[in-house]
Amino acid sequence: MHTKSAPRRLTGIDAARGVALFGMMSTHILPLYAPGTTEATWTALVFSGRASGLFAVVAGIGLALLTGGRFPHRDRTLSADRTGIAVRAVVIALIGLVLGGVETNIAIILVHYGVLFLLALPFVGLRLRALAAWTAGWLLVAPVAAYLLRPLVAAAVDPPSVGGNPVFEHILEPGTLAADLFLTGYYPVLQWLGFILVGLVIGRLDLSRLGVQLGLLGAGVLAAVGARLLSAELLGQGGGLTALLATPDGRRYPLEAMLDVGLAGVDQSGSWWWLAVSAPHSGTTPDLVHVAGSAAAVVAACLLLTRRFPQALLPLSAPGAMTLTLYTLHICVMSWADTLVPLADPLLLLWLQVVAAIAIGILFQRVRSRGPLELLASGAANAARDGRAEARH
Numbered sequence: 001m002h003t004k005s006a007p008r009r010l011t012g013i014d015a016a017r018g019v020a021l022f023g024m025m026s027t028h029i030l031p032l033y034a035p036g037t038t039e040a041t042w043t044a045l046v047f048s049g050r051a052s053g054l055f056a057v058v059a060g061i062g063l064a065l066l067t068g069g070r071f072p073h074r075d076r077t078l079s080a081d082r083t084g085i086a087v088r089a090v091v092i093a094l095i096g097l098v099l100g101g102v103e104t105n106i107a108i109i110l111v112h113y114g115v116l117f118l119l120a121l122p123f124v125g126l127r128l129r130a131l132a133a134w135t136a137g138w139l140l141v142a143p144v145a146a147y148l149l150r151p152l153v154a155a156a157v158d159p160p161s162v163g164g165n166p167v168f169e170h171i172l173e174p175g176t177l178a179a180d181l182f183l184t185g186y187y188p189v190l191q192w193l194g195f196i197l198v199g200l201v202i203g204r205l206d207l208s209r210l211g212v213q214l215g216l217l218g219a220g221v222l223a224a225v226g227a228r229l230l231s232a233e234l235l236g237q238g239g240g241l242t243a244l245l246a247t248p249d250g251r252r253y254p255l256e257a258m259l260d261v262g263l264a265g266v267d268q269s270g271s272w273w274w275l276a277v278s279a280p281h282s283g284t285t286p287d288l289v290h291v292a293g294s295a296a297a298v299v300a301a302c303l304l305l306t307r308r309f310p311q312a313l314l315p316l317s318a319p320g321a322m323t324l325t326l327y328t329l330h331i332c333v334m335s336w337a338d339t340l341v342p343l344a345d346p347l348l349l350l351w352l353q354v355v356a357a358i359a360i361g362i363l364f365q366r367v368r369s370r371g372p373l374e375l376l377a378s379g380a381a382n383a384a385r386d387g388r389a390e391a392r393h
Contacts, residue, residue, distance in 0.1 A: 012303035018320030023051025038257035049280025053291035060199015084385030089117035217300035223293025231278035318361030322371030
């Protein structure tokens with residue numbers, strides 16, 4: 001999502017998107033637990049939950065820039081913007097449904113990403129203050145709503161999740177698909193909309209100003225650290241962890257180890273203390289605030305590092321400008337790599353893909369082209385947007 005008015009700013013945004021891409025690749029390829037133990041690896045400690053969350057926050061920034069940056073578009077222009085975003089969302093979701101048919105154990109984010117774009121439409125016209133209020137409220141209320149709704153949905157919908165990545169056939173099971181996308185899947189959009197809203201808030205700031213960049217860095221670090229400390233206090237001194245270890249899934253799983261890596265597969269019901277954890281992919285307020293704060297700090301750092309020299313982070317910003325294509329390519333490569341006998345060395349596999357992604361990104365930048373899937377998504381979106389704008393005149 002690019003505008004022509006602020007190339008320097010967007011170099012930093014692209015670099016942050018590149019960090020998210022490589023972070024997600026790392027969690028897909030490298031082990032998250034040290035072999036034979038329940039100890040989290042450095043990959044899990046650095047990237048688990050944060051990389052995909054950063055991806056969503058940067059998407060929100062992109063939507064803000066696309067709809068006017070500091071001063072959101074109004075009236076007909078905003079209406080045309082929304083039409084373009086809706087078409088972009090559908091294209092991304094369709095790509096996600098196609099990828100869902102690829103044999104892989106990776107949780108593919110694209111269908112959820114498309115739904116998040118659609119859910120963001122009512123918010124893209126809001127000014128900064130109203131947007132900030134909605135964001136704060138969403139981060140606080142959405143996890144509670146999810147906690148209350150999950151058992152109800154599990155009782156009412158059979159099955160309550162698609163049990164993997166969404167594919168076209170799941171459209172014939174709308175109840176199950178909706179439950180999975182909004183509540184029971186790996187990227188529940190009820191809570192994840194909070195990341196998009198945080199990105200919209202950031203994108204409504206004057207990101208070219210040094211003071212804003214430094215303030216964003218400080219606020220991000222403060223939020224990330226504060227959320228983790230609050231969670232640790234509630235689980236430790238507050239007695240939360242003891243209560244969680246007494247729940248059925250707390251007894252079934254190595255919960256203390258999983259708090260560093262992620263709670264995928266754990267039934268977070270039966271105790272309100274689940275809302276106090278900050279584990280990756282737990283979807284609680286401490287988790288959302290921690291990940292959003294980490295993302296804000298990464299974005300600010302990338303903006304600061306590219307402030308004087310827009311190409312300073314070229315190995316990140318070049319692939320970051322075409323993540324839809326490179327993410328799709330990565331899923332296909334991993335599907336193939338999982339069939340190799342013996343399996344490829346994970347570290348070698350990661351570095352080969354990182355180097356290839358950097359090379360492809362720089363090549364496309366040199367020939368002044370965007371990735372093929374970016375061209376498809378933006379071409380369809382721009383055609384719909386322009387058609388809507390012309391129809392209004």
